[in-house]
Amino acid sequence: MKRKILMTPGPSPVPAKVREALAAEMIHHRTTEFQEILANVHKDLKTVFCTDNPVVLLASSGTGAMETAIVNLFSKGDKVITVSGGKFGERWAEIARAYGLDVIEMQVQWGTSPDPLEVEKIIKENKGVKGLFTTLCETSTATVYDIEALGRLTAGTDILFVVDAISGMGQDKLLTDKWNVDVVVSGSQKGFMLPPGLACLSVSEKARKAMETSDLPKYYFNLKKALKSYAKDDTPWTPAVSLIIGMQVALEMILNDGLENRWDQFNLMAKAARAAAEAIGLKVYSQRPSDSVTAIVMPDDIKSGDIVKTLRTQEGMSIAGGQGDLKNRIIRIAHMGWINQQDLIECFSLLEKVLYQQGYKFELGASLKKIQEVIYG
Amino acid sequence: MKRKILMTPGPSPVPAKVREALAAEMIHHRTTEFQEILANVHKDLKTVFCTDNPVVLLASSGTGAMETAIVNLFSKGDKVITVSGGKFGERWAEIARAYGLDVIEMQVQWGTSPDPLEVEKIIKENKGVKGLFTTLCETSTATVYDIEALGRLTAGTDILFVVDAISGMGQDKLLTDKWNVDVVVSGSQKGFMLPPGLACLSVSEKARKAMETSDLPKYYFNLKKALKSYAKDDTPWTPAVSLIIGMQVALEMILNDGLENRWDQFNLMAKAARAAAEAIGLKVYSQRPSDSVTAIVMPDDIKSGDIVKTLRTQEGMSIAGGQGDLKNRIIRIAHMGWINQQDLIECFSLLEKVLYQQGYKFELGASLKKIQEVIYG
Numbered sequence: 001m002k003r004k005i006l007m008t009p010g011p012s013p014v015p016a017k018v019r020e021a022l023a024a025e026m027i028h029h030r031t032t033e034f035q036e037i038l039a040n041v042h043k044d045l046k047t048v049f050c051t052d053n054p055v056v057l058l059a060s061s062g063t064g065a066m067e068t069a070i071v072n073l074f075s076k077g078d079k080v081i082t083v084s085g086g087k088f089g090e091r092w093a094e095i096a097r098a099y100g101l102d103v104i105e106m107q108v109q110w111g112t113s114p115d116p117l118e119v120e121k122i123i124k125e126n127k128g129v130k131g132l133f134t135t136l137c138e139t140s141t142a143t144v145y146d147i148e149a150l151g152r153l154t155a156g157t158d159i160l161f162v163v164d165a166i167s168g169m170g171q172d173k174l175l176t177d178k179w180n181v182d183v184v185v186s187g188s189q190k191g192f193m194l195p196p197g198l199a200c201l202s203v204s205e206k207a208r209k210a211m212e213t214s215d216l217p218k219y220y221f222n223l224k225k226a227l228k229s230y231a232k233d234d235t236p237w238t239p240a241v242s243l244i245i246g247m248q249v250a251l252e253m254i255l256n257d258g259l260e261n262r263w264d265q266f267n268l269m270a271k272a273a274r275a276a277a278e279a280i281g282l283k284v285y286s287q288r289p290s291d292s293v294t295a296i297v298m299p300d301d302i303k304s305g306d307i308v309k310t311l312r313t314q315e316g317m318s319i320a321g322g323q324g325d326l327k328n329r330i331i332r333i334a335h336m337g338w339i340n341q342q343d344l345i346e347c348f349s350l351l352e353k354v355l356y357q358q359g360y361k362f363e364l365g366a367s368l369k370k371i372q373e374v375i376y377g
Numbered sequence: 378m379k380r381k382i383l384m385t386p387g388p389s390p391v392p393a394k395v396r397e398a399l400a401a402e403m404i405h406h407r408t409t410e411f412q413e414i415l416a417n418v419h420k421d422l423k424t425v426f427c428t429d430n431p432v433v434l435l436a437s438s439g440t441g442a443m444e445t446a447i448v449n450l451f452s453k454g455d456k457v458i459t460v461s462g463g464k465f466g467e468r469w470a471e472i473a474r475a476y477g478l479d480v481i482e483m484q485v486q487w488g489t490s491p492d493p494l495e496v497e498k499i500i501k502e503n504k505g506v507k508g509l510f511t512t513l514c515e516t517s518t519a520t521v522y523d524i525e526a527l528g529r530l531t532a533g534t535d536i537l538f539v540v541d542a543i544s545g546m547g548q549d550k551l552l553t554d555k556w557n558v559d560v561v562v563s564g565s566q567k568g569f570m571l572p573p574g575l576a577c578l579s580v581s582e583k584a585r586k587a588m589e590t591s592d593l594p595k596y597y598f599n600l601k602k603a604l605k606s607y608a609k610d611d612t613p614w615t616p617a618v619s620l621i622i623g624m625q626v627a628l629e630m631i632l633n634d635g636l637e638n639r640w641d642q643f644n645l646m647a648k649a650a651r652a653a654a655e656a657i658g659l660k661v662y663s664q665r666p667s668d669s670v671t672a673i674v675m676p677d678d679i680k681s682g683d684i685v686k687t688l689r690t691q692e693g694m695s696i697a698g699g700q701g702d703l704k705n706r707i708i709r710i711a712h713m714g715w716i717n718q719q720d721l722i723e724c725f726s727l728l729e730k731v732l733y734q735q736g737y738k739f740e741l742g743a744s745l746k747k748i749q750e751v752i753y754g
Contacts, residue, residue, distance in 0.1 A: 006403055011618055014403045022619060023400035026383055026391045026572060028695050059438045059574045061614045064597045098596040189615060195403060197436045197574045197617030217594065219475040220441045238438045238566060240574030240617075241388055242399060318405050 002316040007347050009139050009167050009293040009320055009334040011189040011196055014246075018193055021249040022242050029239055037248050039233040044251035048169070048259065049184055051176040051202045056226045058199045059240040062166035062187030064221060065199035067095050069162050069183045072223035073131065073207055075215040076100040080131035081122055083114045083145070086138035087323050088164055096133070099216050104129070110325065111141045111295075113288040116149040123153060130210075131160045136184075137168030140323045142295035142332055143286040144172045151180035160207055166190060166199075170254065171266035171292040171336050182207040188243060191292070193250045193337040198243040203227065266291040269335040269344055272374040276348050276367035280355070285330050292336045295322075299360055303328040307354055315350045341375055379693040384724050386516050386544050386670040386697055386711040388566040388573055391623075395570055398626040399619050406616055414625050416610040421628035425546070425636065426561055428553040428579045433603045435576045436617040439543035439564030441598060442576035444472050446539050446560045449600035450508065450584055452592040453477040457508035458499055460491045460522070463515035464700050465541055473510070476593050481506070487702065488518045488672075490665040493526040500530060507587075508537045513561075514545030517700045519672035519709055520663040521549045528557035537584055543567060543576075547631065548643035548669040548713050559584040565620060568669070570627045570714040575620040580604065643668040646712040646721055649751040653725050653744035657732070662707050669713045672699075676737055680705040684731055692727045718752055 006013045014022075027034055038057075045055035058065055070092075074080065078101050082092040085108030093105045104126055108114045114134065123129050132154055137144050147163055154161040162183040165174055169184070170191020176184050182204040189196035203211075203223065211224060225236040254262065273294040274284045285295035298304040304321045305328045311317040322330040333347055348367040356364060383390045391399075404411055415434075422432035435442055447469075451457065455478050459469040462485030470482045481503055485491045491511065500506050509531055514521050524540055531538040539560040542551055546561070547568020553561050559581040566573035580600065588601060602613040631639065650671040651661045662672035675681040681698045682705045688694040699707040710724055725744040733741060 004402065004404075006405060008405045010615065011403045011405060014619075019400040019402070023396040025381065025396070026388045026566075027381075028383060028385045028388060029573075031689065031695070059436070060441065060597065061436045061616070063614045064437065064441075067597045095596045098599075099594045187615070189403075189618075195617065195619035196406075196615040197620060217476045219472045220437065220444045220598075222475075237440045238387065238564070238573040240438070240572065241566075242391075242572035242620075243574060312408065318408070 004316040004318070005343060005346060006318045007334050007339055007343060008318050009190065009332055009336065010187070012193065012334055012337040012339060014193055014195060015250070015253065015338050017253070018246045018250045022195070022246040024242070024245055026241065029235070029241055034241065035233045037245060041244055041248050041251060042230065042233060044255055045200060047255060048251065049176050049202045050174065050178065053177070053202050053204050054227060054230050055200050055202045056223065056230050057235065057239065057244065058221070058226070059197065059237065060199050061196055062185060062199050063091065065185040065187065065201045066091065066164060068221040068223055069185055069201060070095050070099055070101070071216040071218040071221055072214055073160055073183070073210040074101055075213065077102055078130040079104065079126060079128050080133060081106055081119070081129055082133045083108055083135070085112060085114065085143065086110055086135070086140035088138055088140060088166070089135050092133040092164065111143060111286045113143055113145045114150070116146060116153060119150060120153050123159065129159055131162060133162045134164070136163050136165040136174055137172050137290040137292045139167040139293060140326070141286055142290050142293045143288050144168065144290040147174060147181060148179045155180040160210055167336070168290060168292050170262060172290055173263045176202055188247065191337050192247065193253070194243055194246050198240050198247060263291070266335055268375055269341055270294055272341070272371045273333055273335060273344060275370045275374050279366040279370035280352065280362040293332050293334045295330045295332045297330055302355070302358055302360060304331045307331055307351070310354050311350055315354070317347060317350045319347065345371055381693040381695070382720060382723060383695045384711050384716055384720060385695050386567065386709055386713065387564070389570065389711055389714040389716060391570055391572060392627070392630065392715050394630070395623045395627045399572070399623040401619070401622055403618065406612070406618055411618065412610045414622060418621055418625050418628060419607065419610060421632055422577060424632060425628065426553050426579045427551065427555065428561070430554070430579050430581050431604060431607050432577050432579045433600065433607050434612065434616065434621065435598070435603070436574065436614065437576050438573055439562060439576050440468065442562040442564065442578045443468065443541060445578060445598040445600055446562055447472050447476055447478070448593040448595040448598055449591055450537055450560070450587045451478055452590065454479055455507040456481065456503060456505050457510060458483060458496070458506055459510045460485055460512070462489060462491065462520065463487055463512070463517035465515055465517060465543070466512050469510040469541065488520060488663045490520055490522045491527070493523060493530060496527060497530050500536065506536055508539060510539045511541070513540050513542040513551055514549050514667040514669045516544040516670060517703070518663055519667050519670045520665050521545065521667040524551060524558060525556045532557040537587055544713070545667060545669050547639060549667055550640045553579055565624065568714050569624065570630070571620055571623050575617050575624065640668070643712055645752055646718055647671055649718070649748045650710055650712060650721060652747045652751050656743040656747035657729065657739040670709050670711045672707045672709045674707055679732070679735055679737060681708045684708055684728070687731050688727055692731070694724060694727045696724065722748055
């Protein structure tokens with residue numbers, strides 16, 4: 001018997017009210033009852049995405065929505081820029097190559113964000129670039145990118161700007177329309193406080209125009225079909241009914257809280273998490289840290305994988321380790337969706353316990369004191 | 378305040394026990410806890426699919442699994458046969474064409490099933506056919522196809538036999554391995570008693586061999602990646618965690634009931650539904666009716682759309698109308714998944730009520746009497 005707490009950067013916890021909605025009796029999707037739910041969800045998604053453009057739902061995980069952006073807006077051989085500064089930026093390059101795009105993969109040191117001046121240079125040096133793909137929060141390094149600055153580079157050009165906001169949305173501020181982002185991709189299992197299995201993407205007018213000439217093959221992820229159905233608050237294929245019913249409840253909770261309020265809350269939690277790590281002598285990994293997740297470098301003689309495992313099995317506290325080159329080097333603590341300030345206290349309390357047991361030297365309670373000071377001070 | 382009952386051929390009702398599982402607290406998918414659940418689901422899916430081959434799960438609706446079969450086993454220009462005897466058979470042709478396959482579309486009169494001798498003729502007349510695509514239960518016409526006979530045509534040849542069992546599985550008998558089916562595709566929201574959003578497909582050794590030479594682009598639906606993860610009871614992308622947790626419960630219920638028992642039960646319910654329709658002077662639409670769903674032709678002066686609408690809004694009873702040319706001509710009543718014999722009684726009781734109100738002449742209670750006789754006689 002152990003109380004469990006989930007602080008991984010997706011899936012993140014699902015509120016009881018949403019879980020109850022997920023357990024509602026099944027209804028048919030071609031009914032006015034479901035159509036009304038879908039209309040509400042479509043409307044609220046636009047608010048959360050900060051866009052006046054359609055936000056289309058897909059029954060898939062976030063990667064499916066990434067693929068949707070690529071196969072509907074581009075054609076074979078199209079030159080596109082992707083930013084590889086972590087696992088999820090690399091995924092853009094992988095999908096684009098799988099469909100025969102000509103990928104210019106900008107390498108960015110992990111833990112840093114792409115310098116807009118560098119991106120501008122790459123655009124200028126490569127004539128005919130059709131797309132720029134980046135990430136809002138690069139989850140693998142807990143780094144937030146400067147989407148506003150990058151959006152200025154593509155505004156008024158023929159370049160489509162596509163942003164993966166799967167882990168960032170809801171915590172890291174993103175003004176889709178104002179910042180000139182053509183397509184924003186997101187998923188249900190992070191800021192939206194839902195189980196995984198639902199993805200969504202916004203589609204600007206510029207993006208809809210590009211759809212007209214795209215020659216890549218597609219069927220399930222056909223965005224034209226999806227937009228045609230969207231206009232009638234319908235979906236081309238059987239939608240993930242229970243997740244959409246849950247999403248209606250989750251979106252209502254998010255908008256009651258207020259988007260701006262939530263950005264502020266998570267910003268404060270992120271600050272507290274970083275200060276807490278430093279208070280016990282640990283280093284924050286990212287040089288441009290996200291408000292959705294914090295990556296902390298473990299002491300040289302401690303494997304982060306061991307910390308994650310011990311926290312999970314001994315304490316019931318789930319956080320994430322590092323991926324790729326960062327395996328066993330960092331831990332990642334999420335502050336997104338339904339995770340709150342008290343969860344952060346609980347997490348650092350148990351992290352101190354486990355580090356202490358491993359022989360790491362620091363002042364017990366120092367991280368908790370720091371969280372208190374940052375948040376309530 | 379109205380009690381609702383769902384008897385549409387997908388989504389179908391979800392048992393309370395499964396709905397409770399869907400509402401469980403979220404867990405992370407890269408944990409031994411979830412790995413054990415996935416291992417159970419993988420094992421039980423093989424039993425339900427009647428196969429020793431892997432059955433891979435996808436976070437998508439059934440159409441996504443259909444696309445998976447096409448993009449992983451075939452190459453551009455490959456000659457394949459599809460069987461169009463309803464909306465879902467036509468979908469195979471649509472997906473195959475979207476990916477540039479050379480589609481030989483066999484036209485079959487709606488409400489009938491493809492004659493294996495005719496299929497054999499087409500195979501012989503067209504050298505180099507690489508695939509045969511059919512449907513187990515063609516939901517739009519409530520017709521079951523003779524998969525056993527069709528499987529004999531492709532056994533021992535290089536032709537891959539791919540069957541859409543999305544609505545049929547669990548009710549219409551399907552012996553995947555014994556009948557030489559290379560890929561069987563299914564979805565969560567019918568016989569599996571789950572919400573939509575989860576799809577699965579079995580992959581024979583012959584199919585896995587064909588994957589090696591396939592040149593069609595894919596990423597999210599990359600079956601090689603999925604099979605590699607499957608071998609470790611993992612998934613390449615974030616899986617639909619809550620639906621998989623629900624599936625573990627649903628599969629246990631199905632296997633406790635017994636596959637053979639369930640086939641018998643649904644066969645009896647289908648017989649009863651057909652006899653009930655005839656007892657009130659109505660005609661069964663299909664010439665080879667499925668055990669999953671029954672299509673009934675409405676009297677000439679009554680629009681089936683009106684019956685469906687009145688049943689839903691006035692009585693809380695959801696059934697389906699006709700699609701395409703069958704719009705306003707037929708109603709379709711599902712007997713699949715969690716739907717039982719008493720639901721059938723309730724459905725025909727209300728159908729009699731609505732038909733009676735519309736002025737259709739028949740002996741009240743005759744359909745119910747017939748159901749009693751067929752099931753308990």
